[in-house]
Amino acid sequence: MVDPIKVYPAKPAKVYFYGTCLVDMFYPDAGIAGVELLEREGIEVLFPQNQTCCGQPAYTSGYHDEARSVARAQLDLFPGDWPIVVPSGSCGGMMRKHYPDLFRDTPEAAKASDVAGRVWELTDFLLNVCHIKLEDLGEPTTVAMHTSCSARREMGVAEVGPKLLGQLKNVNLVEQVRPEECCGFGGTFAVRHPEISGAMVSEKVDALVDTGTRQFVTTDCGCLMNIAGYAEKNQKPVEGQHILSFLWARTRNKGGQPS
């Protein structure tokens, strides 16, 4: 099994935006930021109102029948031949990598493969399909980045976040120790094995704090919820936001018309 080589499409006129349930309920600002960034690149954003969840929580818990029934409801949301962008490596990975397995031997197999092949993690899409050029309008600052494990290993976008942040001339990106180590979220893992997850997130927060910066950005809201939630509860001096929120806040023209 060789992982398929990523072939980026030409910049399209439209995309489907798959918001994910965590962004939907807890971090809609990150979703809006993503939409704004896409629109500024001249892309029309289609948001299917019938989207719910990619099915991953049930899938990774072993409840594949339930995951399939939820995922099946997502397959019909993207009738046009446009790319599907997702502000999450985790949900993106579920759709791109695991949908074909989940629908193996089912009547929806072909449709699932078609959807999977069109799924892109949003920052990857902005950098490598839109070839976005960011103009930094913010004050000088430092930031650390946590790339989620699924963004890094399933979607292969570990280089993307740092490259985007590197375009911001007033932003100094600092690297924590063991940047590739998991923050301990892991979906239901965090509640099934709370002590282990807690030990992992405490070391991740320490690593971020040790960089000296007071803020971090991440590709995934699961990690964000975990890391920022731990820092808040334990009064550690670091706050987080989704990388899309950060990029949009740094580059939007607050005074007048969007640039």
Add this chain to the structure above:
Amino acid sequence: MSSRDTILQRLRDRAGGELTVPECDFSVLERDDWSTAERIERFEKMIESVHGEVHHCTGDSWIERLAELLASRGARNLLIPRAHEIGQSLRNAGRNDLPELLIYDEPIESWRPHLFNEVDASITSTRGGIAETGSLILWPTDDEPRLMSLVPPVHIALLKASELYTTFHEAMKAQEWSAGMPTNALLVSGPSKTADIEQTLAYGVHGPKELIVLIIE
């Protein structure tokens, strides 16, 4: 049914059916043709990085170097091959600066405690070396039995520079190992070592504490 037949039948009647056999392309193991000098350089670098010692000698000078090395360690004796030219040369060297020369010419059962407790050093030939990993190829024989290179605290090996291969893959192909192997063959890459106590390296845990390679150029 015997356990053998039970196991083989379960494997043959595999529920998932026949498996596809993938192609194996070994070219990733091949290296551009290194020159002899490059191979020697790499071999030396690698074996020194694992605490091995290398001395460059010629067919005429190695015995003198050997005598110095043994004297500096205060070796009382040296176990040598009986028939191999290494042993012949040492016996015929007529030098008085070599320690007592011992020959492994009896079955181990008759002198085990002596070998384990009284022999200070040994010298063996090699069937070549591997530059990439800094390894010696040893095929013990009745003339150079297995324990000769293992039990004494100092093992000295003679390696002809012309017999240095670039990779293990190349060596086994060139020496046609697939045609048949001896009862015991070995790659030796440095002295015996362990890191089992808190990852701290210690040498000579069971085998030799020192490995000295005399490269004959």
Add this chain to the structure above:
Amino acid sequence: MSETAGHTDHHIDVKQFHPRAQAAIHNPKIRKNFRSAMDGLMSKRKAAFEGWDLETLRELGANVRLRALANLPDLLEQLEKKLTENGIKVHWAVDGDEACRIVRDICKARDARTVIKGKSMVSEEMELNHYLQEQGIEALESDLGEYIVQLAGETPSHIIMPAIHKNTGEISELMHEKTGTDLSHDVEYLTASARQQLREKFMSADVGVSGVNFAVAETGTLCLVENEGNGRMTTTVPPCHIAVTGIEKVVPTMEDVSALLALLTRSATGQHITTYFNMISGPRKADELDGPEEVHLVLVDNGRSSIYQDDELLDTLRCIRCGACMNHCPVYTRVGGHAYGTTYPGPIGKILMPHLIGLDEGRHLPSASSLCGACGEVCPVKIPIPDLLVRLRQESVDGDKLHPARVNGHGAKRSPMEAMVWKGWAWMHASPGLYRFGTGAATKLRALQPSSAGAWTNYRTAPKLAAKTLHQRMKERSQ
């Protein structure tokens, strides 16, 4: 299961994973020992592969293993034929108990009282030491790490570095107490003391027992990777050598070995090669002056032929036991090897042990992972460990009617309550209207959100519901 029949009262209860993990997490010494050891191993591995086309090499490693597995029964027969020609006696064992009995019978036939052992994970799987002891045969470990672990009456906490959970001070005290060495932190002194004690044992042992890293069918050769020389001693000094190995360890040719060896030692300890690579193809010949008179190979199935039946689970058998998956595992690093309570800890243990002990016994193993994928990323033979963990999670709750479960003890973790929760979850998320209504209502009522949410809020604040969902905001935007 017949495989578990030999697991007597001394056996650790695998189901007690949680309390052991919790204890380890709150033990600063364990945390520090593993963290620093794993950090070192990760950076050494990285350095060892510098200059290599690692992805192509891993691809070759995977293909070499898959090719061997595709021809497994034929290769085993070829191996048996060749070894027999070479004078090595081949035995077959369906499970650990049978393998133990075979070893015992060989010992009894020689009237053997003492066995010296080289490192062998399969013998740990068989619980051979314990068994031999019950039979009145002394079995002494000679790998320094295994020796330390045996002195302590423990089991290995890592498949390559068995005593990694102990620091020098602890080992010094242990050796002082059990063998009378000085209370010294000088590793060289401690090592030299062990050398002295074990040399006596090597000289007097009746039988040597070792593992096998690769068994080569073409030439009938047993390959053994080691650094200490105890493997050489074990297989050379005693008059009888018994090698024990899993049936999956056979490969067709020495060329296959060259690929796997390049991957194994670099992945395991970051070494370009180990100090010794032993290739044993027969007992002592008439004109030879040392080496064992008898050499035996015990081929152990112990659940492997069951794993072999399934196309997906089969990948588990590619493993070459390098331990890189545990070295890179954030869970293993936090809890250490003993928390698992299994012969093989860490990611490989989580996908292998359920087959050996059943999913009822090993029910906590597949879930104890954040599915971060670090293990799969470093596996030298590209075992998709995270995918196999998900498969075993599905098996443990019988969660897929389309692809029914196969592993022994499947469904052991399914609870009616949890199944109902997931059914309800699926019902809501498969109905867009219901989902929008539910999430919309939740955000409206967010003031009522509880600040405590079970295990999550032991360590973190509860996530805060937004004032409006993305659905609502996107709808407003389009109006």
